[in-house]
Amino acid sequence: MINKISNVNSYKLFGIIAASLLLFLSIRCSDSNTNEDTNKAEVHNESEEHSDEIFMTEETMKELGIEVKEAGSGVIKNYIELTGEIIAEPSRISHVIPRFEGIVKEVFKTVGDKVKKGEVLALIESNESLATYEVQSLIDGTIIEMHMTQGELIGNELHAFVIADLNKVWAIFNIYQKDLGKIKAGQKAIVSIGANDSQETGTISYVSPVVNEKTRTASGRVILNNQSGRWMPGMFVTAKVHVSEKKYPLVIEKTALQTLDDKLVVFIKDEDGGFHPSDVKTGSENDDTIEIISGLKAGDKYVSKNSFILKSEIQKESFGGGHVH
The missing domain is CATH 2.40.30.170 (Efflux pump adaptor protein, beta barrel domain)
Incomplete structure (x- = not known):
């Protein structure tokens, strides 16, 4: 009877040990899976942190017209x-008026012609003396108006030519x-x-x-x-x-600014040659230049021209595309 009880107790002890071992192994597996998930998450997060960095060779930058300048102080002109x-100019305009009424016998110049002072513009036969006299330019310039044609009767109160020194x-x-x-x-x-x-x-x-x-x-x-x-x-x-x-402590070219995710950004060149967007706060500006209050510091290399290309690369990456190299 004692032997039977002993055997039963042995079976119970064996079952407890087996259950404990299974529980221990289950906990170890769970910890292992948790650590693996954590590591994956860390890798994923690290990848996300660098997803906005663009790498581009100097040759590619040259082909795309991307220019980089150093940020520093500057003057903003208003x-x-x-x-x-x-x-x-009114004082350089000459109105040529015939001296006597008569018939226009010949016209030598027209609108657009350049003439010299004293150059003959036309010949008119006077109605009084029937003699032909010359109409001459009074200044060097260009004929901008003409109000006579060959054979017509012209009076001495009209401007036959208007000449301007332009x-x-x-x-x-x-x-x-x-x-x-x-x-x-x-x-x-x-x-x-x-x-x-x-x-x-x-x-x-x-x-x-x-x-x-x-x-x-x-x-x-x-x-x-x-x-x-x-x-x-x-x-x-x-x-x-x-x-x-x-004069302001930090001024950059306005063409450097881009809007990314509803934020104003400037692309900065990193020491490893990559580019990343930096949120900036701006101040005074004119048509060409703008003050940077935060997000950029003196000495930083920033993309001053064609930065929209880097913006499009980041947007393309967010939709599953690849970076330009």
């Missing part, structure tokens, strides 16, 4: 933009009342007809002391050299007038 038109022209601009206190004679103005290669820096030589009653604007004038002939009377032009400037 401008006021004006609109206006080109006119011929080597210098005036750019006349409209200045709004709110800007009159900021714009003065002597300030520099960049006059432009839209294209970058068609602009010239001049000086405001005159600001009208009166305001037009209809437009509520005053007039400003910039005298332009026009030997090339690109500034034609009647052209619509704009002018950027430099009115103030201030």
